[in-house]
Amino acid sequence: MLLSEILRMAFRSLGVNKLRSFLTMSGITIGVFSVIGVMTTVSAMRGSIETGLSFLGVNMFQIGKYPNGIQLSGENRRRVEQRRNITLEQAQRYRQLMEGWSDVVCLKVFNRDGPVQVTYANRKTEPGVNFGGTNEHFLAANQYSIEAGRNFTPEDVDLGRPFAIIGQDVLKRLFPSESPLGKMIKVGSRTYTVVGTFAAKGSNFGQSQDDIVMTPITRFLSDHGAARFSITIATQAPSQEVYNETVDRAITAMRMVRSLQAEDENDFELYSNDSLIAVFAQVADIVRAGALVISAIALLAASVGIMNIMLVSVTERTKEIGIRKSIGARSRSILMQFLIEAVVLSLSGGMVGILLGVVTGNALAVWLNAAVVFPWDWAAIGLLTCTIIGVTAGLYPALKAARLDPIESLRYE
Amino acid sequence: MIAPLPPVATARSYRPPGSLVIRIEGVTKLYRMGAETVHALRGVNVEIRRNEYLAIMGPSGSGKSTLMNMLGCLDTPTGGRYDFNGKNVAHMVDDELAEIRNREIGFVFQTFNLLPRSDALHNVELPLVYAGVGPAERRERALEALKNVGLGDRVHHKPNELSGGQRQRVAIARALVNRPSILLADEPTGNLDSRTGEEIMALFEQLYDQGNTIIVVTHEEDIARHARRIVRLRDGLIERDERPGA
Numbered sequence: 321m322l323l324s325e326i327l328r329m330a331f332r333s334l335g336v337n338k339l340r341s342f343l344t345m346s347g348i349t350i351g352v353f354s355v356i357g358v359m360t361t362v363s364a365m366r367g368s369i370e371t372g373l374s375f376l377g378v379n380m381f382q383i384g385k386y387p388n389g390i391q392l393s394g395e396n397r398r399r400v401e402q403r404r405n406i407t408l409e410q411a412q413r414y415r416q417l418m419e420g421w422s423d424v425v426c427l428k429v430f431n432r433d434g435p436v437q438v439t440y441a442n443r444k445t446e447p448g449v450n451f452g453g454t455n456e457h458f459l460a461a462n463q464y465s466i467e468a469g470r471n472f473t474p475e476d477v478d479l480g481r482p483f484a485i486i487g488q489d490v491l492k493r494l495f496p497s498e499s500p501l502g503k504m505i506k507v508g509s510r511t512y513t514v515v516g517t518f519a520a521k522g523s524n525f526g527q528s529q530d531d532i533v534m535t536p537i538t539r540f541l542s543d544h545g546a547a548r549f550s551i552t553i554a555t556q557a558p559s560q561e562v563y564n565e566t567v568d569r570a571i572t573a574m575r576m577v578r579s580l581q582a583e584d585e586n587d588f589e590l591y592s593n594d595s596l597i598a599v600f601a602q603v604a605d606i607v608r609a610g611a612l613v614i615s616a617i618a619l620l621a622a623s624v625g626i627m628n629i630m631l632v633s634v635t636e637r638t639k640e641i642g643i644r645k646s647i648g649a650r651s652r653s654i655l656m657q658f659l660i661e662a663v664v665l666s667l668s669g670g671m672v673g674i675l676l677g678v679v680t681g682n683a684l685a686v687w688l689n690a691a692v693v694f695p696w697d698w699a700a701i702g703l704l705t706c707t708i709i710g711v712t713a714g715l716y717p718a719l720k721a722a723r724l725d726p727i728e729s730l731r732y733e
Numbered sequence: 734m735i736a737p738l739p740p741v742a743t744a745r746s747y748r749p750p751g752s753l754v755i756r757i758e759g760v761t762k763l764y765r766m767g768a769e770t771v772h773a774l775r776g777v778n779v780e781i782r783r784n785e786y787l788a789i790m791g792p793s794g795s796g797k798s799t800l801m802n803m804l805g806c807l808d809t810p811t812g813g814r815y816d817f818n819g820k821n822v823a824h825m826v827d828d829e830l831a832e833i834r835n836r837e838i839g840f841v842f843q844t845f846n847l848l849p850r851s852d853a854l855h856n857v858e859l860p861l862v863y864a865g866v867g868p869a870e871r872r873e874r875a876l877e878a879l880k881n882v883g884l885g886d887r888v889h890h891k892p893n894e895l896s897g898g899q900r901q902r903v904a905i906a907r908a909l910v911n912r913p914s915i916l917l918a919d920e921p922t923g924n925l926d927s928r929t930g931e932e933i934m935a936l937f938e939q940l941y942d943q944g945n946t947i948i949v950v951t952h953e954e955d956i957a958r959h960a961r962r963i964v965r966l967r968d969g970l971i972e973r974d975e976r977p978g979a
Contacts, residue, residue, distance in 0.1 A: 336850050645831065
């Protein structure tokens with residue numbers, strides 16, 4: 321008998337009990353949906369998250385009091401919070417120690433006193449501007465570039481001049497129709513002269529990177545109280561080849577600066593784009609594993625449901641089986657008919673699940689500004705799994721149907 | 734509603750018997766019911782030739798259902814020999830029996846046994862599906878078979894949209910669609926009123942005239958009288974094998 325005939329039969333008899341078929345399918349749909357949805361979201365977001373986490377320039381690593389990208393809790397959190405701040409003196413000492421090895425050492429610190437509003441004349445920005453202090457290497461460290469005006473000079477930083485470089489969002493709000501260069505903007509009660517603007521950078525994780533005002537770090541600390549801030553230091557290795565060596569030197573230099581004894585642990589964190597991405601990958605792996613476990617359980621339950629409904633179906637259709645056998649259906653044809661029915665049930669449930677999963681996952685991805693993806697590999701695995709489930713759950717009921725005695729089943733009412 | 738049929742032939746036609754289709758020799762059938770053994774057939778001998786119109790009669794418990802199942806290759810004998818078209822089917826396996834049922838035997842049941850959710854056309858096509866006939870030819874042959882039983886205008890009706898007599902006609906069309914060697918009917922009028930029953934028997938007459946070999950299993954004398962030969966069973970043995978009016 322042709323497969324197309326058997327398929328037609330399967331669809332015909334599944335169509336008879338539409339609600340029952342739908343309910344049985346939905347178990348598979350939920351199982352497949354959960355895994356495909358999560359896999360789609362993770363794959364779609366991976367790209368944007370990796371770009372987002374790669375905010376540091378090439379061959380750069382960063383040293384700070386807090387680890388970046390991980391939420392600490394309990395013991396670890398307390399340990400980190402008890403660390404001493406990295407002071408400007410320590411950071412400058414570190415920079416001196418690294419001199420001759422790395423020329424690009426960026427010191428930076430960001431405001432953490434709540435929303436910052438910037439004003440010029442009678443115009444003002446929304447509260448929530450990123451406001452910080454840094455030195456001339458900020459451009460290299462955080463991958464910014466200057467659009468108009470100039471970067472800070474080492475002299476600006478040494479002398480703590482009240483200068484500012486502003487991002488495009490701030491520029492558009494405060495200077496819609498005039499050049500900002502040389503103008504005085506106010507942040508709180510302090511006044512800064514705009515010397516340059518950053519070129520647009522777009523947003524990251526839904527947050528604009530152009531809503532920014534930077535000042536020389538010395539100025540920032542003297543305006544806002546040096547003791548309250550811990551400096552973050554970005555260091556660029558001269559090349560990829562000496563990256564690891566640079567990291568080793570940086571750790572040694574930092575330990576000297578922090579006056580650590582040989583037995584002391586590092587009381588600072590060192591991280592790079594790669595280490596941040598690795599952390600993300602770890603989290604993504606955990607999410608994936610969780611999705612796999614959940615959908616495995618859902619699919620197991622669904623396959624029990626399929627087997628159950630197929631057993632009911634065989635009993636209900638005993639007479640039909642008798643009729644088919646009496647007019648010449650072989651046992652194998654009956655076996656195939658019921659097996660294919662189970663597979664069709666499971667596969668169509670799976671296809672709906674894949675569709676829903678891909679749509680939902682991508683909707684989430686689009687909402688988070690990530691690219692749309694179709695997880696072919698997971699879809700293929702999903703369909704294969706559904707086929708296996710259909711065959712496994714349908715085999716026993718189908719065997720039962722095929723083995724029915726034609727005389728007995730014709731008599732069945 | 735029902736296409737007009739010729740009245741029951743008063744002058745009965747006789748067609749000369751053809752080649753041997755069925756030969757049963759010393760066939761026995763034992764059933765175990767718990768500790769008891771039931772001898773349903775105790776050694777039956779019968780030969781049936783092409784072009785015969787034969788009735789198998791007997792009271793309940795006489796073994797006629799068992800014999801019918803055997804003749805229809807739904808069951809195999811415990812002992813003895815059963816040749817169908819020269820092939821011994823007594824020791825055939827299930828798939829071989831299915832093949833014989835599909836190609837050589839057309840069943841007509843008391844309760845019609847149509848697939849309730851399929852229309853008349855699909856019911857009649859079904860044996861051809863299992864015979865591996867392609868869709869176009871299948872449809873053509875099924876339509877022809879339905880026309881032949883006077884249901885050319887009812888092909889897309891489902892069984893519950895048809896009267897009892899029409900259902901039985903669909904069943905007869907299904908039985909004949911694969912051009913079997915024998916038409917095997919088990920109490921074909923048992924679920925029909927007497928008028929409709931007569932119509933079905935008239936159809937059988939017509940089919941006999943067209944060259945079909947017909948075996949009717951019944952306990953009703955009125956029905957058996959339509960046949961050209963009556964085999965009477967009692968207690969698992971053939972009591973009489975008569976050819977009334979021959």
